[in-house]
Amino acid sequence: MATTTKSSSGSLRTYLITRLLLVIPMVWVLITLVFFVMRVIGDPIESAFGGRLSAEEIASRRHSAGLDRPILSQYWDYLVGVLHGDFGHTLTDNQPVSTVLITKGAATLELTFWALIVALAVGIPLGRVAARYRDRPPDVGLRLFAVLTYATPVFFLGLLLKLLFSIKLGWLPASGRASTNVELAIQNVSPKTNIFLIDAILYGDPSYVIDVLKHAVLPAITLGLLTAGVFLRLVRVNLLQTMRSDYVEAARARGVPERRVMRKHAFRNAMIPVVTVMGLQIAVLLGGAVLTEKTFEWQGLGYAVADYIVRRDYLAVQGIVTAVAIIVAIISFLIDVISAIIDPRVRY
Amino acid sequence: MTTALPESAQTEAVIERRLTRIPGLAALRATAGFQRGMLLAGALLVLFFVVVAVFAGLIAPYGFNQASANGVDFPTLAPPSAQHWFGTTVSGTDVFSRVVYGARTALEVIVLAVALSIVVGVPLGLISGYRGGWLDRALVLITDALFAFPTLLLAIVISIAIASGQSSATGGIVSTAVAITVVYVPQYFRVVRNATVAAREEPYAEAARALGAPPRVVMVRYVFANVVQTVPIIATLNAGDAILTLAGLGFLGFGIEPSSAAEWGYDVNKSLSDAAAGIWWTGLFPGLAIVLLVLGVTLVGESLNDVLNPVLRTTKFRKVELPIVVPISGGGP
Numbered sequence: 001m002a003t004t005t006k007s008s009s010g011s012l013r014t015y016l017i018t019r020l021l022l023v024i025p026m027v028w029v030l031i032t033l034v035f036f037v038m039r040v041i042g043d044p045i046e047s048a049f050g051g052r053l054s055a056e057e058i059a060s061r062r063h064s065a066g067l068d069r070p071i072l073s074q075y076w077d078y079l080v081g082v083l084h085g086d087f088g089h090t091l092t093d094n095q096p097v098s099t100v101l102i103t104k105g106a107a108t109l110e111l112t113f114w115a116l117i118v119a120l121a122v123g124i125p126l127g128r129v130a131a132r133y134r135d136r137p138p139d140v141g142l143r144l145f146a147v148l149t150y151a152t153p154v155f156f157l158g159l160l161l162k163l164l165f166s167i168k169l170g171w172l173p174a175s176g177r178a179s180t181n182v183e184l185a186i187q188n189v190s191p192k193t194n195i196f197l198i199d200a201i202l203y204g205d206p207s208y209v210i211d212v213l214k215h216a217v218l219p220a221i222t223l224g225l226l227t228a229g230v231f232l233r234l235v236r237v238n239l240l241q242t243m244r245s246d247y248v249e250a251a252r253a254r255g256v257p258e259r260r261v262m263r264k265h266a267f268r269n270a271m272i273p274v275v276t277v278m279g280l281q282i283a284v285l286l287g288g289a290v291l292t293e294k295t296f297e298w299q300g301l302g303y304a305v306a307d308y309i310v311r312r313d314y315l316a317v318q319g320i321v322t323a324v325a326i327i328v329a330i331i332s333f334l335i336d337v338i339s340a341i342i343d344p345r346v347r348y
Numbered sequence: 349m350t351t352a353l354p355e356s357a358q359t360e361a362v363i364e365r366r367l368t369r370i371p372g373l374a375a376l377r378a379t380a381g382f383q384r385g386m387l388l389a390g391a392l393l394v395l396f397f398v399v400v401a402v403f404a405g406l407i408a409p410y411g412f413n414q415a416s417a418n419g420v421d422f423p424t425l426a427p428p429s430a431q432h433w434f435g436t437t438v439s440g441t442d443v444f445s446r447v448v449y450g451a452r453t454a455l456e457v458i459v460l461a462v463a464l465s466i467v468v469g470v471p472l473g474l475i476s477g478y479r480g481g482w483l484d485r486a487l488v489l490i491t492d493a494l495f496a497f498p499t500l501l502l503a504i505v506i507s508i509a510i511a512s513g514q515s516s517a518t519g520g521i522v523s524t525a526v527a528i529t530v531v532y533v534p535q536y537f538r539v540v541r542n543a544t545v546a547a548r549e550e551p552y553a554e555a556a557r558a559l560g561a562p563p564r565v566v567m568v569r570y571v572f573a574n575v576v577q578t579v580p581i582i583a584t585l586n587a588g589d590a591i592l593t594l595a596g597l598g599f600l601g602f603g604i605e606p607s608s609a610a611e612w613g614y615d616v617n618k619s620l621s622d623a624a625a626g627i628w629w630t631g632l633f634p635g636l637a638i639v640l641l642v643l644g645v646t647l648v649g650e651s652l653n654d655v656l657n658p659v660l661r662t663t664k665f666r667k668v669e670l671p672i673v674v675p676i677s678g679g680g681p
Contacts, residue, residue, distance in 0.1 A: 029493040040509045140382055147650065151642035153592055155599050156616055156635035163628050174624065287498030291596055295620065305504070306600050314508065321501055328496060 015340055023333050030325040031082055035075055038318045043067060047312045048091045065089070065315075082326075087319035092311045097319030100304055105323075106194030107177060107300035111223060111292065112285050114216050118224025119231055119281070124274070126228075127235025132262065134240060142236075146229035154288045158222040158295035165218060173215050175297040182211045223292045227281045234277055238270035272343045279335030283328045387651035393644025397637075401451040408442075412449035412610035415440035428629055435629035437615075438622060447633050449610035453521065454641060457594050460525035461532070462583050468529065469536025470579060476537070477544025477575075478567050488541070491534035499589070500596050503527045507602050520604035524597060528590045535582055543575035550574075584649030588642045595638050612638050 038044075045062045053061070062068050081088065087097035130142040166174035177183070177196050186192075186199040186208065193199055197216075200208040242248060243266050251265045252258070290302030297303070301320060308316040400407060415422050422440040426432060434443035476484045494502065507527035547553060548571065556566045598604060598613030606614055612634040619631030 025489055026493045026496065029490055030497060033490075033493070034505060037505055037509045135382070147643060147646055148639070151588065151592075151646055152639050153595050153599070153613070153616070153635070153642075155596070155613070156631070156638060159616060159620060159623060159631045159635060163623055163626075163631075167623060167626050283496060283498045287500040287596075290498075290500055291599060294600065294617075305501075309504065309508065310601065317505075317508070321505055324501060325497055328498065332496060 012340060016337060019333060019336055019340075023329050027326055027329050028079075030329070031079065031322050032075075034318055034322050034325065035078055038314055039071060044091060044314045044318075047314055065091075082322060087323055088315050090308065090313055090316035090319070092308070092313040092316070097316060097323070100316070100320065101301070101323050103194050104299065104301045104304045107196075107298060108286070108289050108293070108302060110177075110195050110197065110216070111219055111289055111298055111300055112282070114220035115223035115227075115285055115289075115292075116278075116281075118220050119227040119285075120274075122224065122228040123231025124235050124271075127232045128239060128262070128267070130232065130236040131239035131243070139236075142232060146232045149225045149229035152225075153291070154222055154226050155291045155295045157225060158218070158292060161218050161222060162295070172217055174218075177215050177298055178208075178212050179215075182208045219292050219296045219298055222295065223285060223288050226288045227284055230277065230281060230284075231274060234274055235270060238273050239266055242266040242270045272339065275335065275342065276339045279332040279339075282331045282335070286324060286328065383651055383654055386647045387655075390644045390647025390649075390651065393640055394648060397451050397641050397644065398455065400448055401455040404448050404452045408445035408448040410442045410445040412446045413441060413607050414445070427627075434633045437618065437630050443615075443630055443633055446610040446615055447612070447637050450612040450615070450634060450637060451641070453604060453609045453611050454591055454594060454638075456521050457525045457528065458587050458590050460522065461528040461590050462587055464525060464529040465532045465536055465586070466579060466583060469533040470540050470576065472533070473537040473540030474544050474567055474572060474575065477541040478548055478563065478571060480545075484541070487537065491537050494530070495534045495538070499531045499593055503531050503593050503597055504600065504602065506530045507597060520608060524594060524602070524604060527597070528593050531593060532586045532590060535586060536579065539578055539582055540575050543578070544571055547571045547574050581649060581653050584645060584652060588645040588649060591638065591642050591645065 043062065045058055045065065045067060049058060049061070059068075067074065078088065085098055087101065089096055090100065126142055126145075130139045133139045162174050165172045173179070178186070178200070182200065183196075185205075186196065186203050189199045189202045191202075193202075196212045197209065200212045239262070243262070245266075248261055248266050251261050256265070286302075289300065290305060292298065293300045293302040294306050301324065305317060305320050308314075308320070410417060422432065422436050422442065424436060424438055424440045426436045428435045432442050432444065434447060436442055437446070472487065476487045504527075507523060510523045510526055544567075553566055553570050556570045561569070594611075595613030595616070598611040598615075599617045601614065601617065604611045604614070615634040616631050616638075619627070619634075622630045
């Protein structure tokens with residue numbers, strides 16, 4: 001018994017190390033790719049200020065940003081900077097990209113978190129229903145619903161929800177993360193997390209918490225439904241597969257009622273792939289967050305990227321995109337670690 | 349082996365074999381019930397949009413950028429009426445005409461992007477999988493990194509790099525298509541590469557090599573045909589995703605200039621500011637067009653996937669004629 005435990009924990013460690021070693025070249029490839037692709041277009045200072053500043057001023061700014069040095073030495077400095085958490089400076093509002101990441105990133109984190117809750121809360125129960133009524137009308141309807149959630153662009157769903165619930169019915173706010181007075185009030189909370197829900201709770205006024213929650217409802221549903229269909233289909237397929245497996249059959253043979261078989265025996269194992277796919281869905285959610293944030297004027301990273309693009313501040317775009325790439329790589333690593341811990345089969 | 353079949357069955361078998369050569373029909377014949385309905389509905393939707401795109405000039409009453417007719421300016425933000433079926437935008441253009449021309453833009457970009465992805469991804473996967481070595485490892489690493497990246501952000505980065513300074517209609521369409529291509533090449537590459545690695549050691553490839561065929565011939569004549577079978581499915585499934593990426597780029601104001609072509613995503617973005625005033629027609633129709641086209645393409649892709657994956661296929665019951673077994677006399681215990 002003791003030897004089995006030892007060897008299995010050893011294989012877990014080997015798996016984790018291998019998986020971690022794979023993250024490093026992947027992140028490096030992405031940083032390199034983004035760096036060089038963003039330089040193909042030419043000089044970032046020229047794109048941001050061309051026509052608005054004199055030639056000397058552009059030259060001096062280029063010098064102070066180190067952009068007049070050979071590209072390879074710039075690349076090396078950027079790489080070293082990123083390793084130290086320094087993603088460069090924005091050009092148009094001259095602040096460290098890392099500051100933008102912390103303030104705006106909190107907003108994106110908040111949105112993505114709510115969206116994931118919506119996706120799981122909608123996808124998993126509906127997936128169970130679809131599996132129970134396999135090939136009967138509820139299943140057919142839910143499968144169409146899954147395709148439809150996939151086919152609807154997030155910004156269009158956001159527009160429809162806005163038109164219905166904020167403009168026609170007036171139930172929920174149409175945009176922003178909080179009402180102006182709330183946003184001003186929670187500015188001075190300490191410690192300030194920039195996650196409005198936490199800030200509002202720290203401020204201590206329940207009506208502010210409700211205001212923040214109300215603002216999150218429509219964006220969360222919009223972004224959450226984007227991946228809810230994926231979870232629905234995944235849970236359905238996995239439940240159907242698990243329901244056919246031998247150990248479930250054994251439970252049935254012992255006379256366990258069908259509902260209990262599904263709930264107690266099949267469901268848990270069917271959930272393992274959901275955890276794995278969650279890692280992939282984080283990338284989808286972050287991509288969708290850009291569009292959702294633009295739709296609802298949610299001041300997060302996606303909104304900031306769209307804004308910097310309009311201002312042609314490509315150093316800011318480069319920094320944010322690089323950071324997002326690293327975040328995605330780390331999250332997918334963590335998700336793989338979690339699925340390796342809960343499912344021993346992954347390690348082999 | 350088939351000598352026992354009666355003559356009529358033989359001709360039937362021949363007809364059946366001929367019919368299955370038409371790809372769409374074969375897929376349709378293999379389905380039943382709900383799956384057949386999905387495939388048909390999807391195909392009809394796609395066909396509808398292809399017709400709209402091809403005959404956009406005949407269907408649309410006005411140009412996509414036209415804000416007046418016969419010297420009279422169109423009303424701005426007018427609700428749907430007999431003259432403007434889908435209403436007009438804030439700049440006075442006809443929403444119906446913009447939606448119709450948007451189908452043309454979408455199909456041009458998608459066809460170009462899918463064709464480019466196949467042309468780049470399939471040979472790359474074939475060579476990488478067949479040759480192996482450092483080239484294979486490097487390509488796998490790069491495509492894996494690209495694959496893990498949020499598609500929209502990747503498309504944004506690429507289109508910033510190639511679209512800077514371009515604003516003509518063709519330039520916008522080509523550069524957007526290239527951006528989408530970069531996003532989807534990794535998927536073709538992966539599938540073809542993995543299939544090639546498996547096919548490389550198959551007896552028929554081995555036999556070809558033993559006969560002295562050079563690597564190029566083995567790849568092109570033997571391995572290729574066996575690894576491209578899944579490509580049409582990926583292409584259809586990707587096409588739906590690509591339409592969403594195109595719309596997302598347009599929504600963020602990328603690629604195609606609004607005056608040079610109509611783009612649905614861009615129009616939905618512009619309608620956001622109308623929404624506050626309760627104006628729904630400027631966003632609803634282009635948005636619905638995206639949903640319906642993606643729905644059509646996805647339904648076709650999903651059904652093809654189901655059909656070619658026998659585990660998921662729901663076949664209709666067929667009458668099976670069992671061969672007449674002549675019992676061997678005295679057989680059995």
